[in-house]
Amino acid sequence: MSIRENLNYIQKTIPSTVTLVAVSKTKPVADLQEAYDAGIRDFGENKIQEMCDKYEALPKDIRWHMIGHVQTNKVKYMAPFVHLIHGVDSLKLLKEINKQAEKNSRVINVLLQIFIADEETKFGLDAKELDAILSTEIQQLHNVKVVGLMGMATFTDDENQVREEFKSLKQLFNLHQPHHQDLQIISMGMSGDYQMAIEEGSTMVRIGSSIFGHRNYNI
Ligand SMILES: *Cc1c(COP(=O)(O)O)cnc(C)c1O
Numbered sequence: 001m002s003i004r005e006n007l008n009y010i011q012k013t014i015p016s017t018v019t020l021v022a023v024s025k026t027k028p029v030a031d032l033q034e035a036y037d038a039g040i041r042d043f044g045e046n047k048i049q050e051m052c053d054k055y056e057a058l059p060k061d062i063r064w065h066m067i068g069h070v071q072t073n074k075v076k077y078m079a080p081f082v083h084l085i086h087g088v089d090s091l092k093l094l095k096e097i098n099k100q101a102e103k104n105s106r107v108i109n110v111l112l113q114i115f116i117a118d119e120e121t122k123f124g125l126d127a128k129e130l131d132a133i134l135s136t137e138i139q140q141l142h143n144v145k146v147v148g149l150m151g152m153a154t155f156t157d158d159e160n161q162v163r164e165e166f167k168s169l170k171q172l173f174n175l176h177q178p179h180h181q182d183l184q185i186i187s188m189g190m191s192g193d194y195q196m197a198i199e200e201g202s203t204m205v206r207i208g209s210s211i212f213g214h215r216n217y218n219i
Pocket of ligand 1: 023025046067068152189190191192206207208209210
């Protein structure tokens with residue numbers, strides 16, 4: 001199936017209220033152009049250098065999502081154009097994004113990444129750390145806006161476990177949203193689990209291989 005056909009199929013399974021981010025990491029510019037021509041404007045990358053190169057090569061109305069773990073010293077490269085940073089998991093990173101956004105005279109929207117998985121390797125804040133960041137520090141940062149939460153479920157065949165993890169993110173969101181009206185987005189769900197994520201309240205899904213095919217990391 002072509003990229004266009006994959007997109008047609010996926011878009012039929014996603015409500016219009018849910019944003020589809022096409023995760024194009026490792027894929028060549030020609031593939032992104034094909035998705036663009038099929039109407040996609042939201043693209044997700046996980047390496048800043050790769051995202052900058054693709055930004056240069058592609059139309060300027062694309063909304064670029066940084067979905068990977070962000071190193072503080074690289075924020076400056078994407079600060080002029082990034083649309084949404086999904087993986088923010090420390091105050092230090094928030095402060096750096098604020099600083100670089102200010103230099104570019106803009107406000108950068110971010111999601112706080114929450115640790116919901118049962119794995120050592122996933123990044124993210126726990127409930128206490130989220131509470132601390134939301135209740136104290138962010139008020140002083142005028143060039144960064146926390147607009148939602150992001151999470152990644154455990155890589156497992158156990159559907160019940162994945163569902164419980166999605167529920168836990170939604171619950172955290174519901175707990176804080178009444179006091180932080182800027183919180184609007186719940187970014188959860190990938191190729192293998194996006195339908196369940198939507199059932200559990202996701203408003204933004206990040207889908208790669210179901211659109212572009214499997215990734216080859218060896219090229
Ligand atoms: C790669 C990646 C995705 C997309 O994964 P697929 O299984 O290919 O859909 C989504 N979110 C993040 C954070 C990723 O790194």
